Amino acid sequence: MVINSEQQRVIDELDRNILLLASAGTGKTNTLAYRVAHIIESGRCEAHQILCMTFTNKAAQEMKARIETLVGQAAKAVEISTFHSFCFYVLQQEGKRDESLYSDVTIFDEEDCKELYFPFKPRNMRDMNFASLISIVKEYRSVYGFYSDSMIEDYKQTIQRLQCEQSKQIEKLFCNYNTLASDELSEFWTRGHEWITRYDESLQSVHGVDFTDLICGVHRLFQNPDIRKRWRSRYRYISVDEMQDTGSLEYKVMEMLWQGNHVLLCGDYFQTIYEWRGSDPFRLLEAFTRDFNPLKIIFYKNYRSNRTLFTMAFKTLQHMFPQLVGDVYDEMPEADSASDGAPILVKGCRNEYTESKFIYDRICALPKDASIGVLVRDNRKAQRLSEQFERYNQDKPESERRPFMIIDEYKFFRRQEIKDIMAYFKLLMNPNDAVSAKRIIKRYVSGIGDARIRDIESPKNRSVGLKLTDFMDMPIFEVEPYAKLVAGLEAGEVVVYDVESTGTDTTQDRIIQIAAMRIDKNGQEIERFERFINPGKSVGTSQLVHGFTDEYLAEYGESPEIVLEAFKEFSKNRIIVGHNVNYDISILTHELARYNLGEPHFKAVYDTLDIFRRFYPTLENHKLGFLSSHFPINHTPTHNAMDDIIATGQLLIYAVHENIVPTTTNRMVAINQYKSAFTTIASQMATLRRKMHTDNPTDLLAYIMNQMGVLAYYKSHGEMAKVEHIRELYRIMESLDKEYKGTTGLARLNYILQLAALTAGEPQQMTKQSKIPIITVHQAKGSEFDYVFLAGMNQGVFPSFMSLREGNEDEEKRLFYVAITRPKQELVITYTNESQRGQGTAPSAFLDYMPRDSKLVERSM
Incomplete structure (x- = not known):
């Protein structure tokens, strides 16, 4: 270069x-x-x-x-x-240090979130509007800085302030066909904080975050x-x-x-x-x-477009924003290309039929391997063009047809069959994901319908500490969920455990302190384990959390192998308990593997954060400090591991006496009631969980398809087209698996799930497809094509009717600039003289900003 x-x-x-x-x-x-x-x-x-x-x-x-x-x-x-x-x-x-988060947190896309907010959504409100409402309130909570320990109070204050400062923005979301749903809007002003709090609690219960949480949570x-x-x-x-x-x-x-x-x-x-x-x-x-x-x-130098395209685009920009372009650019930009290229063609067509036929014929005249993009202002226009192109294709021999696709419809990871398969993977990564469990049950498990799911999720079953996802795991059918915990306390074999480390990355950071206490059934100390490790690397800024300096660890820290081996022996065949314990287990497992010390041998693991969220779901929060002050225990936790486990142990004893033991009989009755319906899927999931630590994601997918009945399901329902999409998923996962440079098993699976969740409107495969995309200009941003066809350049379409009504034409101008800077070789712009109803229509006023030089722009009626 x-x-x-x-x-x-x-x-x-x-x-x-x-x-x-x-x-x-x-x-x-x-x-x-x-x-x-x-x-x-x-x-x-x-x-x-x-x-x-x-x-x-x-x-x-x-x-x-x-x-x-x-x-x-x-x-x-x-x-x-x-x-x-x-x-x-x-x-x-940060999941380790903030108990409002989980280290096994997963991202819930817009489809998954519908399942969670549906019970709180006003009946006549569109899903898209309610999702926007939730997002606005969450974002403004962050903007306003309402971060107390009471989520419901924070949302109440946020909505009160929004009513004063942003009421018009909120009102738009309650409009249907220009009619304001005033009763529902009024209910939002008075009870909206309850809706969004309940929705957030539902997200937390499944260890999930939505897209807005990603930004607000970090803020x-x-x-x-x-x-x-x-x-x-x-x-x-x-x-x-x-x-x-x-x-x-x-x-x-x-x-x-x-x-x-x-x-x-x-x-x-x-x-x-x-x-x-x-x-x-x-x-x-x-x-x-x-x-x-x-x-x-x-x-100042452009390397994408030929000189004609670049000059046309920059002169158009100058005409649209003369003052601003002069302020930004001290000198005239130029194209690096030595080629002039053909003038941009602006073509007026009688109606949408002649417009689509003109575009189709021009595309057919181009080489089959050409990079082509068809751009439009909105998805409705894309849909109509797609239908018309498909009809023209039918009139040609198959060898001469041109394949098209609508990117908005091609949201690969949002297809029903793909989401169903991904639900298995999400449930592996996050065993609390009830949304994924329901997808699997409803599609592939016979004998369990909506009524039975509602019964399982009823307040009666929740009050005894049961969740739907519990039934997707074999241990619940082998022994009462808390039997090992209660028996372990009686035998003095419960170990409350915590670690401090150099950071929060379980694969890279190192343990510096292991603190554990073996307790009796009353929570009294039987035996204590507290050892420090010299990690061989600086603690860095983690010192701000735990207080241990490099110098302290150099003096009092022992060899990692010695301490890890000692704790492995101390905890062998015992019941491990911690608050948000997943992190502590994960980093210990990685440390043992790092020094070739095998795996920990725990009889069972229990999380007090999970226990209190089950039995007390409506508390303001479930952080260790809050729980210690809310319940009658006599110890205040700090960020020292030993202090924290004393508080955790006392909370555990409280929950066992007040919640777990009194509900044992009712819990067993509920489990036995559903055992026959869930045994098969629970057994299959158990096998999948064992395989996920060693097998690549593609191997897991093959097992799901062939051994868990998914392929047989689609064959029996005559839906083999969906199987082809799943095969495409296999190829995508195979490709991603090769790209991923980390370890096998869980880390790779997490990488693929994250990519799928964050690729909603930007499919990975778009650039690898041989099909010609029909996309909105917003979707085309960041892409480039040799040949671009910009269709539907009519006033009220581009610029949109809404932007004209609200006086927001400047953003539409910038969007037009994005569109005309996508091509590298040729640009064709079309508009119609008649609407779909045969009424006269005007070309877009934006076309008047384009230069009148015929060497740059050719205009044809």
């Missing part, structure tokens, strides 16, 4: 913060990759201290591939992810200065791409990582197309410029 002078400045400048203004096709991704390589090769920091955040998974993968080409193995340690992926990583890592965590400092100190160089699409809350989260680090913010003012979602780049860049004094660099 030839590096121009502006690109070289970005690569070389490693001391100052940078504000990089780079429009489409200016070589931004390559430049950022070379900069990362330069940082590593110059020894400015270690690769793992570099964080690159991008807007899409596709952009993140491109960046990873390019950096790996430049620096080889070192690139694998660079953190390159989307903003949502980064937030999910933070939530997972809440970063209010803690110790957590904020810990994450800030992990990085030295941070770059954020597509900053113009960053919402104000996202900016606040990122900003908390920047102090003391080297920051590069990159984007294009004129591609801001998400103002409706809260992005405000002008205000954010003003704040960045004020607070971080960046060096401003502009890329």
